[in-house]
Amino acid sequence: MISDFFFPQPGSGIESHIYQLSTKLIDRGHKVIIITHAYQGRTGIRYLTNGLKVYHVPFLVVHREATFPTVFSFFPIFRNIVIREQIEIVHGHASLSNLCHEAILHARTMGLRTVFTDHSLFGFADAASILANKLLKFSLSDVDHVICVSHTCKENTVLRASLDPLMVSVIPNAVVAEDFRPLGYPANPAENSVKTRGPLPPAHPLGPHETITIVVISRLFYNKGTDLLIAAIPRILAAHPNVRFIIAGSGPKAIDLEQMLERHVLQDRVEMLGPVRHEEVRDVMVKGHIYLHPSLTEAFGTVIVEAASCGLYVVCTRVGGIPEVLPQHMTTFAKPEEDDLVAATGRAIAALRSNRVRTDRFHDQVKMMYSWTDVAERTERVYKGISGALSEEEFYGSHPGGGWSATRGRAGVQGFSLIDRLKRYYGCGIWAGKLFCLCVIVDYLILVFLEIWAPRKSIDLARDWPRKKPIENGIVDDREDARFPASARVVRRRSGRDGWRDGRVVDPG
Structure with a gap:
């Protein structure tokens, strides 16, 4: 990689x-x-x-x-x-x-x-x-x-x-769903399966005077919609007195955001945390009810999956690949425009106060949808x-006429032959194609020089990290393990979908 x-x-x-x-x-x-x-x-x-x-x-x-x-x-x-x-x-x-x-x-x-x-x-x-x-x-x-x-x-x-x-x-x-659990969600999956067996009890609706916290975690750059966020925050807070913001992230637009807070005197309703590490994202998200993602361009948007896994209702712009990420009942979409973003946030706040959205179900649903x-x-x-x-x-599958x-x-x-590679590069443009071919030829000559100047046999091979290959449940792994004597073998049993753990040590006899 x-x-x-x-x-x-x-x-x-x-x-x-x-x-x-x-x-x-x-x-x-x-x-x-x-x-x-x-x-x-x-x-x-x-x-x-x-x-x-x-x-x-x-x-x-x-x-x-x-x-x-x-x-x-x-x-x-x-x-x-x-x-x-x-x-x-x-x-x-x-x-x-x-x-x-x-x-x-x-x-x-x-x-x-x-x-x-x-x-x-x-x-x-x-x-x-x-x-x-x-x-x-x-x-x-x-x-x-x-x-x-x-x-x-x-x-x-x-x-x-x-x-x-x-x-x-x-x-x-x-997303690693276990790392993005809502507050009160049991860390033990077995405990969770017992608690959630059967229909879930209805969630407690937010009253008209209860505070709703909107979380924003993003790099503060133009393409992440920071200018859109700066324009929308004062209007959202003016229309909804019992709403506050938590903003985490850093970037060149942070100074513009701070100036907006001073201009509108919103420091008591908008908390800026600065940059946060990835392992701290969940601790920030669980403080909120809504996640706001005003990006102007996005290929996927992993952070909105993490937010939904933490039990947050997502308000995001309908750009790029974002509409593919989460089902509609987890999101409210807006155009990448100030008026529509403010209106979508208002709809999300109303949905939470009326208990029309079951955010308590989001974590288990995200866990089923996404797995590394x-x-x-x-x-x-x-x-x-x-x-x-x-x-x-x-x-590739069958493809009609798919030569x-x-x-x-x-x-x-x-193919690896130089002439085939040059043909592919030559078709990249009238001038660019010739430049690319020249780069490939120079790169090939450098390789020839390196093979003479530092032959492969003179380069020491690195030792691999000691590990065993994955095996089926209950099958004995015959490879040596540095932690046990050579006369012993280790029975390894499957622990969930994502890993292995060592079982008992047995004698070869």
Whole structure:
């Protein structure tokens, strides 16, 4: 897994997606490492939970944790890591991650399979989007498969990078529902099953004079709708005297938000918490009744799933992939306009006061809809498809007249020969195509030089984190475990869907 955006940077989107997906793939018996850039106080190699190894490469960060594009200088480090860890598939994340795009180029030059996951939506008219789309087209011209987090995101990515829709899969984000429980919800699932057996008792309606708390947790940037939020808050508070806001997050728009509070003298009704870590998000959410998400563009919106899991009624804008995320009874949609956002918030407040919305049921429903284990299984299927473990019919399904272009090879899986790669890049534009071909040729020459200057046999292989492969319930695992004598074997039994735990130690005799 490779991306510029990873922990300790605060965020619940790309960072959490990479971590949770990697952890679940490890639980399924795969070896996973993460490559990202160095953060303050965090360089070199770090080990996270479950033996997940993270390489923090010391590159210059230029804007919003994205590294400075170097194109070729990352190649020697990347090659060394790939050979040391015996990597077979490189999975990049995020359209604006330079490390991701460079890694896909270098991986294809080294003969590795590649996957790209797009987490964002981009336009087609402004200069920044045009440049980003051209960069994306460069990277995805030679990628084996693409994953998008929503169908809207898939449509956007296919148009931006001129992809065949058959080589793009939709695998959404998920949420660890146990980490986002409402107040009073039992931590023990068995206890919960006893308590919720049969029809739930009616929830207590909020009286006309009880305070309703609206929670906003977001990066305070323009695309997250902060300007819309600044305009809507005074009107919402003026129309509803018994409403208060809790706002968590940081960004360049924070100063505008603070100036609005001073101008309207709303400091006693709006609490600003500043940046919060992801593990603290639940503690903030359970203080509220409504979650307000005024984003102007969003591919998925993991935070609204977390809010619903905490038992909050969601008010959000109908943009991007947000309408795909939650069922209608959990959300009130608004146009990305000030008047409609104020009106939608008013409807949500009225629905809560009249007890028309059963937010006490949301957590169990979200838990059934989203699971990282399911995401890992679907991603694993993509890996098998591009590796040839699945046939073309199994992976892509039957498609009428569905031949693939001759330059793409079997079912869209890219060939590694240099001439085929140059054909794919050459079709990216009159001038851009020639530039891309030049980059590929230079990258190939650098690989030839590195193979001579630092041959593979001179690079030490890294030892894998000791672990056992997943086994079926009640089957004895014959692999050695460092914690027990070599003469003993460990019986491991399944503990829920998402993991394993060690059972009793038995003698081989």
